[in-house]
Amino acid sequence: MRLSLTALLLTAIAAPTLRTDEGMWTFDNIPSGKLMEKYGWAPDKAWLDHVRMSSLRFPGGSGSFVSKDGLVLTNHHVGHNFIQSVSKDANYVKDGFAAASRDKEIKVPGLKLMMLQDTFNITEEVEKAVPEKKKKKTATRARVAAVGNALSVHTVKTGLICEPVNLYQGGEFWIYAYKVFEDVRLVACPEYQVAAFGKEDDNFTWPRHDLDFSLFRVYENNKPYLPQHYLTWSTAGTKIGSLTFISGHPGSTSRLNTIAQMNYDRDVRYPPVLKRLETASAQLREIARQSQEGERQVSAQLMLTENSLKAITGYHKGLLDVDAMAGVQKAENELRSKVAADPKLKVIAGESWDKIEKTIADLEKLTKDSQYTNLASAPTLFLTLNYIRSLNESARSKDDRMAGYQTDSELEKIKENFLEGPKEDTAKEIAAFTAALTAAQSGLGGSHTFVKTILNGKTPAEAAKHLIEKTKLRDKSLRNSLVKGELKSIASSKDPMVEVAYKLEPYMTDIRRRNDDYNSVIADNAARIAKARFDVYGHDVYPDATFTLRLSYGSVETYPMEGTLAQPYTTFAGLYDRADSWGPEARWGFWSLPQRWIEKRSRLNLSTPYNFITNNDITGGNSGSPIIDQKGELVGLAFDGNIHSLPGTYYFNGKLNRTVGVDSRGILEALDKVMEAGHLVSEILGK
Amino acid sequence: MRLSLTALLLTAIAAPTLRTDEGMWTFDNIPSGKLMEKYGWAPDKAWLDHVRMSSLRFPGGSGSFVSKDGLVLTNHHVGHNFIQSVSKDANYVKDGFAAASRDKEIKVPGLKLMMLQDTFNITEEVEKAVPEKKKKKTATRARVAAVGNALSVHTVKTGLICEPVNLYQGGEFWIYAYKVFEDVRLVACPEYQVAAFGKEDDNFTWPRHDLDFSLFRVYENNKPYLPQHYLTWSTAGTKIGSLTFISGHPGSTSRLNTIAQMNYDRDVRYPPVLKRLETASAQLREIARQSQEGERQVSAQLMLTENSLKAITGYHKGLLDVDAMAGVQKAENELRSKVAADPKLKVIAGESWDKIEKTIADLEKLTKDSQYTNLASAPTLFLTLNYIRSLNESARSKDDRMAGYQTDSELEKIKENFLEGPKEDTAKEIAAFTAALTAAQSGLGGSHTFVKTILNGKTPAEAAKHLIEKTKLRDKSLRNSLVKGELKSIASSKDPMVEVAYKLEPYMTDIRRRNDDYNSVIADNAARIAKARFDVYGHDVYPDATFTLRLSYGSVETYPMEGTLAQPYTTFAGLYDRADSWGPEARWGFWSLPQRWIEKRSRLNLSTPYNFITNNDITGGNSGSPIIDQKGELVGLAFDGNIHSLPGTYYFNGKLNRTVGVDSRGILEALDKVMEAGHLVSEILGK
Secondary structure (H helix, E strand, O other): OOOOEEEEHHHHHHHHHOOOOOOOOOOOOOOOHHHHHHOOOOOOHHHHHHHHEEEEEOOEEEEEEOOOOOOEEOHHHHHHHHHHHOOOOOOHHHOOOOOOOOOOOOEOOOOOOOEEEEEEEEEHHHHHHHOOOOHHHHHHHHHHHHHOOOOOOOHHHHHHHEEEEEEEHHHHHOOOOOEOOOEEEEEOOOOOHHHOOOOHHHHOOOOOOOOEEEEEEEEEEEEEEOOOOOOOOOOOOOOOHHHHHHHEOOOOOOOOOOOHHHHHHHHHHHHHHHHHHHHHHHHHHHHHHOOOOHHHHHHHHHHHHHHHHHHHHHHHHHOOOOHHHHHHHHHHHHHHHHHHOOHHHHHHHOOOHHHHHHHHHHHHHHHHHHHOOOOOOOHHHHHHHHHHHHHHOOOOHHOOOOOOOOOHHHHHHHHHHHHHOOOOOOHHHHHHHHHHHHHHHHHHOOOHHHHHHHHOOOOHHHHHHHHHHHHHOHHHHHHHHHHHHHHHHHHOOOHHHHHHHHHHHHHHHHHHHHHHHHHHHHHHHHHHHHHHHHHHHHHHHHOOOOOOOEEEEEEEOOEOOOOOOOEEEEEEEHHHHHHHOOOHHHHHHOOOOOOOHHHHHOOOOOOOOOEEOOOOOOOOOOOOOEEEOOOOOOOEEEEOHHHHHHHHHHHOOOOOOOOOEEEEEEEEEEEEEOOOOEEOOOOOOOO | OOHHHHHHHHHHHHHOOOOOOOHHHHHOOOOOHHHHHHHHHOOOOHHHHHHHHHHEEEOOEEEEEOOOOOOOEHHHHHHHHHHHHHHOOHHHHHHHEOOOOOOEEEOOOOOOOOEEEEEEHHHHHHHHOOOOOOOOOHHHHHHHHHHHHHHHHHHHOOOOOOEEEHHHOOOOOEEEEEEOOEEEEEEEOHHHHHHOOOOOOOOOOOOOOOHHHOEEEEEEEEEEOOOOOOOOOOOOOOOOOOOOEEEEEEOOOOOOOHHHHHHHHHHHHHEEEEEEEEHHHHHHHHHHHHHHHHHHHHHHHHHHHHHHHHHHHHHHHHHHOHHHHHHHHHHHHHHHHHHOOOOOHHHHOOOOHHHHHHHHHHHHHHHHHHHHHOOOOOOHHHHHHHHHHHHHHOOOOOOOOOOOOOOHHHHHHHHHHHHHOOOOOOHHHHHHHHHHHHHHHHHHHHOOHHEEEEEEOHHHHHHHHHHHHHOOHHHHHHHHHHHHHHHHHHHOOHHHHHHHHHEEEHHHHHHHHHHHHHHHHHHHHHHHHHHHHHHHHHHHHHOOOOOOEEEEEEEEEOOOEEEEEEEOEEEEEHHHHHHHOOOOHHHHHOOOOOOHHHHHHHHHOOOOEEEEEEEOOOOOOOOOOOOEOOOOOOEEEEEEOOHHHHHOOOOOOOOOOOEEEEEEHHHHHHHHOOOOOHHHHHOOOOO
């Protein structure tokens, strides 16, 4: 892990002034110019094809082929649920697993992996299918039909699983054709305790010490699948400044949102969520504090709550970062002036930013109503009201119906749900409904339509008890007769819940319709802006993430941290350092090590690189992505970002945003010295 | 290093709501109530006497006796210059040192250590010496005289070295009596590379991996001194949550300053300093970047520059921290309302905050003049002008003279300096004067008295050359005749430099006098506020640091860092982890290890606690202080604070401010396994 002084100076001094390594690029549009300019090298088609066809999509994550016999590498946290699902006879999550031979590899039911075999740009044919000057809805339908048509054509032509892909928010339409692997078997994984060392506390942080990998194998016809392409596993690894690529499936970003949309997230969307999570976290911590039993009961929920709290706090902080947001504002201003200066673009999107801002202001006024009139905690009322709404909507022309009530099958499904009736336990429903009504009464006031109609002079507890205990909707006969008699019998029903639902429906539907209308205006104008942006910048920019295959480039690079520079690597010595520092009991054992990791410590070469950071631009969904060097070899495995990666939802901060990966050398050392899987090391190294 | 769950929960959850462990307390005023409340334990008089008499003051730092044979422990960076000074035959700074036997211990010329043997509160006799209703200057003189008298009395009575100590900005006067040790010998120190591992980058940060200790021994009559008190060295050390005390000599803090004074530092004092340091740092980095030779030449200066830059940036950030400063403002408001509500205090300090604020505004207006008219780069002009000023000042009554011109000896010294004449190389003086005049011309404008008088129509380069080349002041005869002829001959002199000095003196003296006056108003009102604060809070608060012995209390405690919790300890494994991560060449070898540390790695128990953090409140001057447990045993050695300790100059942030120490166990392990000093381990452990 030596580094030349030249590389170091580049890192420490020159880098900040160079263009940052931003972007999740589609494989058809790799920014070769930028790469050549900064690194003097860019991948050619053979390299790209090789990497693309070595890359795999997992449910919610990414992976890659890493041996000629179809061995697949991904994160432990991507494989976690599948490992859990095959842990019938033993606890592979807790104790880890390594199949001693191929016949011991365990088939994972339901796990399918996808390899992007081919892509087809259908933008031209889609746009041709849309007649000029068509009404918006007709244009949308024509576009949807053209995409559907292309999907059928390519499915038949390729014999592969095809998916439509919309890039640049409508700027480009593609068909992505995947080869799908349906026989996937678990080969090896370390203990959860080592894979997720530091648990929620260390999540989204650096320095890190996580062996976050798992190995699977693809089978075809009950034999190991021999992939056309797989990544050679590097034993040389990287050093500071090494060029790194990450090939994977970033899930979603909102970088092309307008400032008004981001401000909405900052001021309206996140604050109540954060408040709720903070309250929940404090309550759970108090329960945990009071007894060991309480701690045991709430610990999983506490982790989940604090994970969300950390992530959303990170997004929110990103939006509160005045300097960073000034950069976003500058980019928006630049595009706006280019649009204003171009007569054609001005027609398309000239007013769109203002329209979005105005519509968001309208949406904000509805926030309180939407928040307090959510019927998730009142299933009986919801089923009834929703059925009434479906009857009303069915009377409208299809074009005028709300989303979710447009097709016959949608309407039929709603009727079926109503006929099946409520399934919730009565006592639980009363408790939840009481809580919701109490909140609504205090949040909206006693004279609000929603509150007045439901309470009807009673207290929240009385009203909830009355409605849920007195209604006959749990009797199949009432539901059948209401369906039979349709609106007429509903209107004349004396059942208290049906009466309330019937009275409330116009208000509830109005709120819903206005929400839908506002969001539709925002979406339409966002698409207009996207179109204009694509017109102006074309392929100089990358599309927002869509959980489709992307390539990001960057290098192993430090960043300023707590007054010093973040170390670019950790080693196994760092793992033991942090475990010893905290001891096995701190924070519910977050930094404790399994027994065999304590026993086999002296077998490990503690200087082996373990985790490392790069400035590649990735996001959720990239978990399990291979980190690849210029030679196309696997040098690491992306599993997280540092705390400064969280604002990456909105913008890329090249100075601080870092990808965190497991080093290819560390995985081999662990397989060999601790996991008793020397045969897998041999396979990986092609021996 | 295991920790009980109870201790952990206290750390992680309960602590933030408890009172923080703030304060650098004098040994006569330990906050036993606060200690009992939070930790259920407080030291008694025997404990305090033992710790006090085991504690030592080093030049600029602290230390302690750690063996019955007078072994003394301090930081490597406190001992650094002394180690350097005795490195004649070998490079003990680079290679480390361990005397194999006592006759190999090396006497350090000039190093004196001081132990606080006794203290005497003389507040009452000082206040009695000040007659009621005396004029301010007379009162000050009376106070100074009374302190001087007490100093003589106690020096004679104790036979010790006595120093006057002013606490609470005039609230209390004390005589501190020290036993001074003048024969101090170097016993052992590690390599600088390990003592200061991470160098300037890791300075003021955490996690840390520095073996920042050195051992000396006190001798008397050429024999090891047997101290009455020394600290037993703990082999048990601390764990998370352990109560820790630090006994040492914090240098200076400004926590009792008013908000107006802090705002002055924030807006006027620091920004130009930071700008200058940033420019210097960038220039030095550019030189270092261009060649290896350049890098070698500037590296020491670059370190120094960046160290200052980091420290002052830390102070400045502390002042820019809106939340923290709101706390400071709140405390000021509280005191102000208490003063306003008390007729007696209102007379003393009721107007002092406003007066300070107004005076600072006046001072700000002078900033530019003071900055650009500094004559440091023009020694010939300065010597002459200063002599002229001394003649003018001597004509005033003593009470009216400026500081520095009041006594006969002061005036005589100025005359002597003038008679000795300028010593600077002419070419260098011309260059420096040209640069200063160029800056002044651009900063003050061409019509400013200072600029116009000196330039007299010439360019800065011409004027500097003209004045310095044409003056005859380098001839002794001119200087003698000017001294002989006094103001009359000066006024009529045709020497160009003398002419300029004579013309400029009234303006320069006016600037100086106004500066002095403003600062005197500020000091007077600060003392008034201090008096009022002491009246209100008395011994519930601690005095600002004065490089006298203080005790702070706290515990081993984590803090939130980069999205996770800072690990409370590092181990030797962490040292090797960081060294391996960066490699030996990164950043001028900041994280490289000496050869024997690489060779002897396997001999070390890598799990040994190495560095750790506590929430004790310390500051510069505390370097080398022992960290002590309840039993009065030495568990660590304070050597730094984290990045959040820097605002500690102005306020204590209990949530983030942490002391960084070397663990007592780590020092023993290093002495034994790497430094070949098992005999010192035996001595330390009393074997």
